[in-house]
Amino acid sequence: MSDHVAVHEHHGAHWDTSVWPLVIAFGILFFLPLSFTLNFVYHKPMLAILSLGLGAPMIIGGAAGWTSQAIGGGEGLSRPAMGWFILAEAMIFMSFFANYWFNRLTAVSWPPEGTPAIPQLMPAIMTVFLVSSSFTAHAAEVGLEHGNRSTFLRWWVVTILLGLAFVSMSGIEWHHLMSEGFTYGRNIYSTTFYSITGFHGAHVLLGLCGIVAVLIPALMGKINDGFVKTVSLYWHFVDIIWLFVVSQVYYW
């Protein structure tokens, strides 16, 4: 093998670039760490809002730009990658549950003092909504596999509606519990309750963002099968985690 291969031969060659990862990363920095610190550590709400206002468009714009670059390509590997990501996500929930189980099983009495009656009907309805949204997402996927675009769009929109209904019901219920004095600082149960349900709710919202990020280009006629499968896999995961959440923090 020759040792005299030209070292600088890449000069003039084209290197792939994308501005969106950088925009999103620093958008996240403004949106979460900086705005949280400004508001809760330094009590400067106006600066915090400014930071949010800087971060949010960077993340949303970045995600839009990213999606528009990625939608036409890809090697169909996003689904297995999502599997690995779900492993990490599951571990986050595992740590919340481990914390909860440890506190609950070592508690002197449960529920701790100051806990009102936890509603039983609303979570049941929410469960029905979220579980059925998994089926509608699957129906959309099947529609796409059969090449039926309108079936796909119809079920995909129904999935979004079910997800939104779930989030709204969750909000109504939080409001109800908080008005009974069950605020997140009340006791270890309220602390755990709001962090687990809140964290799950955040995942539902993230899943909805993913679904919308597929829907918008789909309405404009661009559908990437791999993305649909990936988003729907994540949605199923959010759904399955809910079964743990509802059984552990509501019905146990």
Place this chain on the structure above:
Amino acid sequence: MSFAQTAKEWIFTTDHKRVGILYLIGSMAAFAIAGLMAVLMRLELSHLGPTITNNPSQYNVWLYNHGAVMILGFQIPALTGFFANYCVPLMIGAKDVAFPRLNALSVWLFYAGVVVVLLGFFIPDPPDVMWTGYPPYSVMTTGNTAFYTFTVLLLGFASILGGVNFLTTVSFMRAPGVTWSKLNIFVWSILAAFALQLIFVPVLGTAVTLITFDKYLGTHFFDPSTGGDILTYQNLFWFYSHPAVYIIYMPFIGVVFEIVATFARNRVFNYNMVVFGGFGGIVLLSGEVWVHHLYVTGMPDWLRIGTMVTTLSISVPVGLTIIGLVGTLYKGAIDFRTPMLYALGVVFLFLIGGLTGIPLAVTSLTVHLAQTYYVVGHFHYVMAVAGTFAIFGGVYYFFPKMTGRMYNETVGKIGFWLTFIGVNMVFWTMMVIGVQGMPRRYYDYSHFPQFQASHELMTFGTAFIGVGFALAVVNWIMGAINGKEAGPNPWGSKSLEWTTVSPPPHGNWPEIPKVDADWHPYGYGARS
């Protein structure tokens, strides 16, 4: 090419090699910051009583920035950021990683984390929670615990995205003929490390998020008065942070395997044992040993004994990897170039660190040693210094590939020996005074005047380390500017990354490389 064009192609790059080099620059900057903190601490400890500060919290701030930044900002990004990015696609014969944009997002999230670390130097209340952030101190301190949390979250998120990316890349993008049994040891080590990252980083993220919730939002996770428990933090924290040792260990020993196999001109000894017994065993056992960090926190005896057994047993897979290394050296045609010196330095330092860890696994001894400098010395040998030597050796090893040029061999060797002497002066002394009873985390040891001379020796040794590492960095910069041209394969390695030009162009090869049926990354012929 215009400067603007070049800058754009670097900052907005999605190429794995450039992302890797961005990781290298960022992690070396973090290393400089965290190293400076170590120097400040050593200066403080050079004399009895307050020396350069009379504010104990200031010492805590240095300790925080040294520990957290060395581990989260330097070692993990250098190993699973730089080396993984630069080498894995080249070693498996891929044109890039599976998700180049996600890769760029990882590196910029890492930089966002570094920005938070840097902001910590400009706020009136810098974080002072060491690198562990134990409550109740982290919840009650006037320091900014939120910055600690967000540093961990940003760097952790970068790690998780990296894990997703590399596990997918290696699973699906190997060139035809690069089978699982012909992967470089380094690729295996990255797979194992990222599997651990995916499992354990989320737990750390949760733990540090909860302390910020407790401190700033008024929740009660770690407040016993409303039913919370402080120990759950320590458990969640170490559930990640003990495996973090293996997340660092496996890639650094993987880099050392690459160096040793090349410079000993030998096949890796017992490849399957290293991969499946060593890395596989570590992955399986790493989640069962964290409780030994809580030996002196208090726990039932049966749990102490169980943890002692798991802790001692994980030294078996770790030992298997070291046997593989030493076996690779056996009857090899060893060439003592600078990377090889660093690699052999790792074997020596890790051996000391590993053997001094065994007493710490034994509960009856650890009760006496846990709060002394013995632990600090052991830990620095086994992970901090061994890992850093592997990183520096690895950068020297891949330097001709990255830049197409050669570093200066003499300067490289001088730098190695200075650092090697320095670390032994510092950390061996630490273990000695630790056994004699010098407690750790003190900023003023006026009650222990007998250790004055040892502390002076350690501060003196720090200068050797600083000069040694600085020489290495200067050597790289000078070499990159005007080193002599290296050619594609200056070391005569059989591994795939050396089959392309140096530095490799975008896409690495004009075509995906084709390998022969009898090709092997360590195919240096039969052992003589």
